Amino acid sequence: MPRHLLSIADLDRDGIERILARAASFAEASGREIKKLPTLRGRRVLNLFYENSTRTRSSFEIAAKTLSADVTNFAASGSSVEKGESLKDTVQTLSAYDPAAIVIRHPHAGAAAMVARWTPAAVVNAGDGKHEHPTQALLDVYTLTRRLGALDGKRIWIVGDIEHSRVARSDILAFTKMGAHVTVCGPPTLIPRGIEALGCDVRFTLDELREADVVYALRMQRERMRDSYVPSLREYVANYQIDGRRLGPRQVLMHPGPVNRGVELSGDVVDSPQAVITAQVEAGVVVRMAVLYELLAGARANAPEPATPGPVLA
C-alpha cells in the first residue's frame, strides 16, 4: 500500500483487492450496524474541503470516527482560504497540528498529490478537479463485487458527462484493473477526445446498452446546457436518460449521487431493484474506513514510529 491514496492509477489489482477485503471485514465483523473500533484512537484526521460536498465529507467523517479518530473539518469558505492563503501555506499550517491523515477535496487536478509533498501526514484524495475520485471508485468496485462477484469480463457502461467527471476517470481505471470491460457513452461534446487512452470504448448512443451488465449513470449538470455542450435538457433526456424502457431487468444500475431525478435517471429506475445507489452510500463508509486503516494502522504495524518526529517538509 502506498503512503497516500492519490489516484486509482497508483494502485494495482492486488492493492484494490486488499482494500476491498479490509472493507468486507469491517462490514462483516459488525453485521448491519458498524460498531466503533479503537484502531485510530488519539490520532487526528483533517477533512480539508475546498468544494462543498456534504456526502463525501460526511462519509469520511463517519468512517474516521468509527475508527475512533479525532476528526476536524476545514471548509474553504469562512477560513484562511478566503483571506487569500495559498494551498501550500494552509497545508503547512494544518500539518502543525500533527494530523495522521489529511483528506482533501479540491477543485483542481493534482491538488492532493501536491499536498502529499507538503505534509508528513497520509493524504487521501477525496476528489481533485475533474481528475480522480479514488475512494468513489473503490466503493463502486466494492458494491459491484458484492452484487456480481468478480468483475472479470463484465461489461460496464458509464453514461453521461464524461468530460467533467472525476468519478468516470477513476471508475474507468478501477473497473478495467478489475478485469471489466468499460464503455463510456454520452454526447460527443461531453466525451473528451483521447479518453480511449484509459482503456475504454466510446459510444455516442445507447443503442447497444443491452450488452451492459452494469449501467453507471453520471450526474448531468444544468450549466452544461448553458455552455452549449448539449442544446437542451429535453434533448439530453431523450437521448441519454436511463429509464425503465432502457434498463434491462438483469442490469445493475449505479449512480454516484446526488441523483437528478428525471434527468439522467427516470424516477422509477432510481427506486427499482436493479439500483444499488443506496448500497454505494453504505459501502462508502466501510471502504473509507479500510483506506484509513490501510494507510494509518497498516503502516504503523509495518514500520515502527520514528523516535523523533520527521521534518514538517518531507
Next chain:
Amino acid sequence: MAAPRLVRAPAPDATLVVRRAHVLDPNAGIDAPHDVVVRDGEIAEITPPGDAAVPAGAEVVDGEGRHLFPGFVDPHVHLRTPGQEHKEDIETGTRAAAAGGYCMVVAMPNTDPVLDNAPLLNAVREEAQRDARIPVGFMPAITRGLQGAELTEMQELREAGAIGFTDDGRPVVSAGILRRAMRYQKLCGGVIALHEEDPTLSAGGVMHEGEVSARLGLAGYPSVGESTMVARDAALALDERARTHFQHLSAWQSVEALAAARAAGAPVSGAASPHHLLLTDEAVLTLDTRMKMNPPLRTERDRQAVIAGLRDGTIECIATDHAPHATFEKDAPFEEAPMGTTGLETAFAAVYTGLVRPGVLTLEVLVERLTAGARLMDLPVPTIAPGAPANLCLVDLEATWLVGESGYESRSENCCFAGRELNGRVLLTVAAGAVAYRERSFALSEVRP
C-alpha cells in the same frame, strides 16, 4: 531621428583574443578553428589558429576544444519590468540571457502596467540603460492594455525605439483591429508579432487537448485553436503585405499554415521555442507546473512537425519565450499555476543535447536559428567578421551540467528542463563589444600587459 532600437548599461569595451576555438558562424560562412581578436569591442582580426598577435592589455582566452559562435538573439523574452519584478527584472533577465550565450533580446509588453505608450517605453529604456547586461529592445503592445480594441500610438512608439508590436500573451482576436494595425504599419514600420490563439477554441484550456488531458481531466486547448488563427492572420498579412511574425508555433497544423502562407508570398515568419522542440504533453502527466506554458506542450506529431519546420527553414528562428514566475506562484495546482517556463539559460544546451547530438539538426542550423531572430526583428545579425561589433559566445560542447543544480541567473526557477543533464556549457559571452558573462569556473584568463 528615431531612437536606437537596442539599449544597455554602459560597459567597458573588451579587448581579447580567443585562441584556437572552432569558429562556427553560418552567416559569415566560417566553420574552422581560428584565433579571433577583439579590440575595443570590435572584431579586429580572424587568423589561422595560433597566429594572432595579442594586442596590449588583451585577455587571452583558451578556445582549444571549444566552439565560438556569434552571440544568440532572442526575439521573445519576458523581463517583467515594470510591475512584476518579483519574477524578473531587466538586470536579472539580461544576466540570464548572457549566461545562455545571448547578445540581444527583445522584451514583451505584457507587464503591469502594459507597455503601450511612449512615456512608459522611455522609462523602461532608461532602466535598461542603467541595468541591462546585454542590449535589449522592447516590443510594445499593438492594442492599448492588450485589450484588442484600440491601437497604440504606434508611430510615436516607433520613434521612441519600439522594435515592433505585439499583444503577446494574448491574441488580437478581432481580425478588423489586426488589419488596421497592419495598415498602420505602412506608416510606422516595425514587425507585428502575433501570439496565435482563438480564445473560443482554447476556452480555458490549461494544456494540449488530447489523451493526456483526457486522462488528467484537464481542460484542453486543441491545436486548431492556434493554427486557424495563423491561417487567418497569414491571409491578412498577404493581403496587406504586412511584415508579420508568428510567435512560438506549437502545432503541426500551424507549421503547415505558415508554409502555405509563405508559398503564397505572404511576408510572414515564425519562431519555435525549445520546449516545443523537446517536450510533449506526456511531460504534463506528473502535473509539474513547470510544464505549463502557453501555447502548451503538444503531441509527438506536433513536436516532429515543429522540428521539421525549423530544419527546413519554414520556421526561421528559435525564441525562448522566457517566462519567469516566482516559486510561490508556480507552487499551486496545475490549473491555477501561471503559464510559462524560463528558457534563456538552457536554450542552446537543451536543443544541442536534444536535437544536435542525436543528429536531428546540424550545429550550423542550430546556431543560425539562434541568431536569425535579429534579422526578423530588423536588427543587425551578429556576425564574426572583421569590423563587426563583437557579439560572441564561447561554448564547451562536451561539458555536461545539471539544470538548476547551481541555481539560475534568472530571478525565477520555473525551468521545464530542471533536473536534466545537458551538454554544452556557455563559458563566455561578449555582447555589443563587452564581456557580459563569464562562467564561474571559467576564470579570467591570462592578460598580456
